[in-house]
Amino acid sequence: MLTRSEKAMKAASTILIVLGMGYFAAAPILAAPASIATTTRKVVLEKVESGAYRWKLIEAPIPGVGDHQVLVHVRAVALNRGDLEMLDPDERRDHSGLLVASDAAGDVVAIGKQVQGIRKRERVTSLYFSNYVDSPPTRAKLSGAHGANVDGVLGDYIVLEDTAVAPIPPGLGYEEASTLPTAGLTAWMATAGQREIHRGDVVLVQGTGGVSVFAMQFAAALGARVIVTSSSDDKLRRALALGAHDGINYKSTPAWADRVHELTDDHGADVIVDVGGKDTLEQSTKCLAYSGTLSIVGGLSGYGGSIPSLGLLSKAARAQGVFVGSRADYLRMIAFIVKHHLRPVIDRTFTLEQYDDALRDMVSGGFVGKIVIRL
Numbered sequence: 001m002l003t004r005s006e007k008a009m010k011a012a013s014t015i016l017i018v019l020g021m022g023y024f025a026a027a028p029i030l031a032a033p034a035s036i037a038t039t040t041r042k043v044v045l046e047k048v049e050s051g052a053y054r055w056k057l058i059e060a061p062i063p064g065v066g067d068h069q070v071l072v073h074v075r076a077v078a079l080n081r082g083d084l085e086m087l088d089p090d091e092r093r094d095h096s097g098l099l100v101a102s103d104a105a106g107d108v109v110a111i112g113k114q115v116q117g118i119r120k121r122e123r124v125t126s127l128y129f130s131n132y133v134d135s136p137p138t139r140a141k142l143s144g145a146h147g148a149n150v151d152g153v154l155g156d157y158i159v160l161e162d163t164a165v166a167p168i169p170p171g172l173g174y175e176e177a178s179t180l181p182t183a184g185l186t187a188w189m190a191t192a193g194q195r196e197i198h199r200g201d202v203v204l205v206q207g208t209g210g211v212s213v214f215a216m217q218f219a220a221a222l223g224a225r226v227i228v229t230s231s232s233d234d235k236l237r238r239a240l241a242l243g244a245h246d247g248i249n250y251k252s253t254p255a256w257a258d259r260v261h262e263l264t265d266d267h268g269a270d271v272i273v274d275v276g277g278k279d280t281l282e283q284s285t286k287c288l289a290y291s292g293t294l295s296i297v298g299g300l301s302g303y304g305g306s307i308p309s310l311g312l313l314s315k316a317a318r319a320q321g322v323f324v325g326s327r328a329d330y331l332r333m334i335a336f337i338v339k340h341h342l343r344p345v346i347d348r349t350f351t352l353e354q355y356d357d358a359l360r361d362m363v364s365g366g367f368v369g370k371i372v373i374r375l
Helices: 004-015 081-085 180-190 210-221 233-241 256-263 281-286 309-313 327-339 352-364
Strands: 016-019 022-025 039-047 053-061 069-078 103-111 123-126 157-161 165-167 202-206 225-230 246-249 269-274 288-296 318-321 346-351 370-374
Touching (some): 053 352, 103 157, 103 180, 180 210, 180 327, 202 210, 225 233, 281 309, 288 309, 346 352
Parallel strands (some): 202 225, 202 269, 225 246, 346 370
Antiparallel strands (some): 069 370, 103 123
16 A cells, blocks of 8 residues: 555656647746745634624734645635535534635645655645545545635645645646636546547536536537536527537526437437536436436535436436546646646636625626636
């Protein structure tokens, strides 16, 4: 069994990723900073009278770096729906003081004594999990979710495990790279990361948020026919401009599964990225193609519900739960992004002091792609 240092070294050794007959250097090295601050701004959870939480901006000393940790100067943080879910009351544990958010991009400014394969001044992103290097997933690997089970990343300086960082793909800025750890990787694992997608396959994507737009981009890059559902005609027009082939407004077309069959000559969808949860599972199963894959990603309408078993059995189809992915999965995803020249879609950016505005935008759902906070 590999030791922690060996795991980190093995993962880091893939920083040079094969692309055809060549290689790319995953992250350029920046000029040395003049100095490192002694304190950092950071946003933590604060409990309010109702038992729910809000974000609070504080200043605190920069923590020391352990033997297997790195200190990152954060330049951008992308928000996810999970950040909103952490604001809800939780009777199981008190989240007061927890550093929020999971997806950061920045520069390594200090490394621990036992860290290998990571250099100072390297451009990196955080990863959603603190120590999920490679498959298979286990309870231990999935227990260290940044901003949920362990401290997150929304601060000027953050300390991360050496297994929780990865190189920024060349050509992407900090804001673009910050969108990759959760939304990008979740979309990858819901589409090409766990199933071979062929040209002409039908991929149905629900919604136009971060995961959905990434899924659309990945599928379109492989030549799939992408169908997008949304309650907004304006968002559907934007999705078509980004590479989708068909759009269905599920408000004006409640029986949207039937419409999928009409658009595909009764073939259905080979892959469905379901972010809706309990209210969409039945129709998703209904329009699934034979041997299709239903990727259950989120629960916008709740995490209950049921999947009609006959709908899967009669089509020899399968349903899979997608919970982000490993560092190895992430490296495969960024190789794909570079090969296909993909750019993350950012709808709006905010400063750190505008975090309340950014959260309100997340709640509104009136965006396409990602919302990012600049530091």
